[in-house]
Amino acid sequence: MTPDTDLHARLDDGALWLTLDRPEVFNALSPAMAVDLARHLEEAVSREEVRVVVLTGTGPAFSTGADISGEDAHEQFDVRAMDAANRIIRAIIGLDKPVVAAVNGIAAGVGCSAALAADIVVAAESASFLLAFARIGFMPDGGASATVAASIGRARAMRMGLLAEPMSAQEAYDAGLVTHLASDDDFPALVEKLVRRLVAGPPLAFAATKRAINAATLPQLEPALERERTGQSLLMRTADVAEGMRAFAERRRPVFRGE
Structure with a gap:
């Protein structure tokens, strides 16, 4: 367990459960929390006892992404947040073991990005997926x-x-964005069933399958990560983002001027 960053790591019979536990802020990722999540994912590569990694959250959200709360969020938010996010995504995609996202509630921002990078995405009926970035510029x-x-x-x-x-969650399942959908009541049992099935499966075949499918479907992932990093780095300096973050903190609609 990692109490300082509100990320709980638990190994359960071959499954490494990584649980985001900041329900009071909808599991928004603090900088330390993001780094710790990436570290656990990276270390799972060399842990023979880990056969599957499960990402989930506590409370009503999976994760609402980077923590941009506070009046000085714009001054504190910099490219290091991008680097931490990209580190998480690279670790999920590059891990030679199945990664399951158990999306218990809203997944927004980079929380949504992380969930959708997983190999198996199980959504509770009350979950939703939101690329909320444009709302703050x-x-x-x-x-x-x-x-x-x-x-x-x-x-x-x-x-x-x-x-x-x-x-x-239903729209995401119908569109092919997630692999499984369950009622809120049935969600925990379905996640556990899938995790147990993966733990008992052939690890070498899983690793080869994951590499092959990712190579076929995400050949442009690395250039995309670099384009996003460059784009966000430029946007961070704009008046629109400063306005978007102020509006978010003040719970009002932002007024963007293209500046």
């Missing part, structure tokens, strides 16, 4: 410009990215 990151389009196509990816509309 940013572009999607965490590899979402590649992973979302690879899953549901350009048109739906544009809709999610430009309009920042939430997609319900």
